[in-house]
Amino acid sequence: MDSSLQGIIGQIARLRELANEWLGRELERRAIEGIQPAHGTVLAFLFKQQSPVPIKEIVDQVRRVKSTVTGMVNTLERHGYVRKIPSDDDGRVVYVELTEKGCALRADFDEISERLLSTVYGEMSGKDRESLARLLCQLEKNLRVSCHGGRA
Amino acid sequence: MDSSLQGIIGQIARLRELANEWLGRELERRAIEGIQPAHGTVLAFLFKQQSPVPIKEIVDQVRRVKSTVTGMVNTLERHGYVRKIPSDDDGRVVYVELTEKGCALRADFDEISERLLSTVYGEMSGKDRESLARLLCQLEKNLRVSCHGGRA
DNA sequence: TGACGATAGTTCGGCCACGAACTATAATTA
DNA sequence: TAATTATAGTTCGTGGCCGAACTATCGTCA
Secondary structure (H helix, E strand, O other): OOOOOOHHHHHHHHHHHHHHHHHHHHHHHOOOOOOOOOHHHHHHHHHOOOOOEEHHHHHHHHOOOHHHHHHHHHHHHHOOOEEEEEOOOOOOOEEEEEOHHHHOHHHHHHHHHHHHHHHHHOOOOHHHHHHHHHHHHHHHHHHHHHHHOOOO | OOOOOOOHHHHHHHHHHHHHHHHHHHHHHOOOOOOOOOHHHHHHHHHOOOOOEEHHHHHHHHOOOHHHHHHHHHHHHHOOOEEEEEOOOOOOOEEEEEOHHHHOHHHHHHHHHHHHHHHHHOOOOHHHHHHHHHHHHHHHHHHHHHHHOOOO
16 A cells, blocks of 8 residues: 555655656666665665764664665675675674775765755755755655554 | 655655554554555545456556566455456456455445554645645656656 | 567566575563 | 573565566568
């Protein structure tokens, strides 16, 4: 029931898909291989770090279950964007760190983010952008309350 | 880059996930088994039919690639919500039709759709709902133009 | 009628995404 | 210190989603 097909939820779902599609094309256009739209949150987080981070940290930040993060990190590793380093102190943890190739994504990443924003907003006035953000926040709050009583 | 994490796209992505989460809980609460939020568009389409439809029709309506639809139809069939009937006239086509069990979903489906709508909107005024829809349409148009030059 | 191209579906491999089970290593507590 | 519990990651099975390749059938056209 991804839909409610008609109605606001369908609209939101479509929008999200269009954005993903746009990102896919942009990545392809720039010949960036092995990167999926979903990797965005992980990369954004890694860009902010100046030292290797445990996978656990990524899991907490990225709002994905650990098995999902394991998979994404492995994909990123296989494509050479990231390196895994087992901890010496704690035999359970594995650190993740961007490689050269991974760091090199940053410029594209920033450009793409900016371009997406300006594409999606187009000529929309600042006032309308604010209204939109506010209204969406409201929906988000409504759903969040109904889902988990406001937490998270 | 599902994200742009911050900004409108992230907000939309979160909203869509929350809606899916909400749907998941609702389906679980009603003990409806084997149904995924993504099946919503397929079911909505089947509810509107009074005779079996070729898979091709579903593909066109549901905005999913044929291999995806094949998968979903098979899942629905395995759970007994749907029946596949090879055509006599045309050896290539396979018709799909709701079973009793499938038809029985309709009431829940309608209720759930309505409840989701009222949950997500909450107390938002009619005027705001309209503004929101209008603004989202604008974003959708912007992206669509940028993606495929306005088609589709 | 026979070859060729279009059309309908399926299959396969690759990803994300989830939950449950499992491993291995701490940390805690009796 | 031994047993128990908690924590970090991985693995596995299910499913959506895609694109590409494949099969089978239908239409068309020579």
